[in-house]
Amino acid sequence: MPTTRKTAAQDATPYAILGLLSVRPWTTYELAQQVRRSLHWFWPRAERKLYDDPKRLAAEGLAKATEEFTGKRKRTVYSITAKGRRELKAWLGTPSAQPSWENEALVKVFFADGGDLTTLRTNLTEMGDAARARLAELGELAAGEAPFPERRHLNAVTIRLSQELEEATLRWSQWALESTAAWKASDDPGRWDPQSVYTPLVEAWSEGRLT
Amino acid sequence: MPTTRKTAAQDATPYAILGLLSVRPWTTYELAQQVRRSLHWFWPRAERKLYDDPKRLAAEGLAKATEEFTGKRKRTVYSITAKGRRELKAWLGTPSAQPSWENEALVKVFFADGGDLTTLRTNLTEMGDAARARLAELGELAAGEAPFPERRHLNAVTIRLSQELEEATLRWSQWALESTAAWKASDDPGRWDPQSVYTPLVEAWSEGRLT
């Protein structure tokens, strides 16, 4: 990773919420549910934040808070303002932060030489299972009713990337399980050749195909 | 994402550091550099944390802090203890938190209907460029001297997943650029059929191939 990473000008979370508000008005509770279905896949944030950020958006005039009542229980519905739409549009054109992903199971694979070969292989299996489970969730999403037909194209493009990443993880876990089957121990791969794994990548790099 | 997410018993960061210490003793500064090269790819944490966590590890007897001097400048070298190795090994067998990834550019793609088609396509291009740049970094890592030859197999397996994910992202961005070339606007895909994108995923899901 480069130290010269370009960080985004602003925190993306309020804009992500603004984006959801641009689709339709929501109560925070509905927002939280919708986030679980969509945004959370590629912009995971604690639900707690979804109760604070809309207030700020409202304070800055990017959203409008309307109080409604169900019996005597109050609920706040947030909607986007014209100013909010302009801000959102401007944000779409700003440079983005580098993507990042975290994977605790892979940390365990990386340090697998501190444990047994069986433990390593269990972790690999679990990574594959998790990927399959997430693919199933994506499948369910894709098969379900589209809540916003006018946004299907963007949903499709976005879900597609999640799908590709999970499939890549699944394929990798299968490859890793096959590879490690021949290992003697977690700290001794026997005749298995690590260098050959790198070859295609190193060739692409040294031939300048990646620049 | 499921609400029934299983969270890991403990925070992985101290264990990740413990893992590095199991390879060899480091000063925090060296640790920070090493993390940038390896761990940061799949366990990104602020460098600031690398100055606090080893202290805790030492306080718990999982690591040992040794003070050394370069002239009159002090530096602390951390090394793993026998207890630390046992704890690390035990941790390797515990269930892991779900993986997560965040991608600000994809948020912009997801809400692209709030902006121009050109903006959408710029963001797609930038995502591809970023993936290519990261692949180049991985290539450089893979081509370089292996600092720990006895860990090459684990490095190879781990880097391989990063590579697959970046390649998947790159392929996706190219596909998305081709797809959007025919769109009329960011909120109007014209004749482009979102449903067909889902088809393979939905079929795999409905046939139960993901369970």
Added chain:
DNA sequence: AGTAGATACTGCAGAACGCAGCATGTCAAG
């Protein structure tokens, strides 16, 4: 002798998180 850059951290303010808590509403079973 000067200075740019690497090494080696600490302090602090603000952001984010997780979790508990609390109050109301709905719906179904007994």
Added chain:
DNA sequence: CTTGACATGCTGCGTTCTGCAGTATCTACT
């Protein structure tokens, strides 16, 4: 018609994490 389970709709609070500025020493080069 009452009880309980679960959904809705939040707020408060303690802890952790992050980013950034600041401090000081060492090394290498001009």
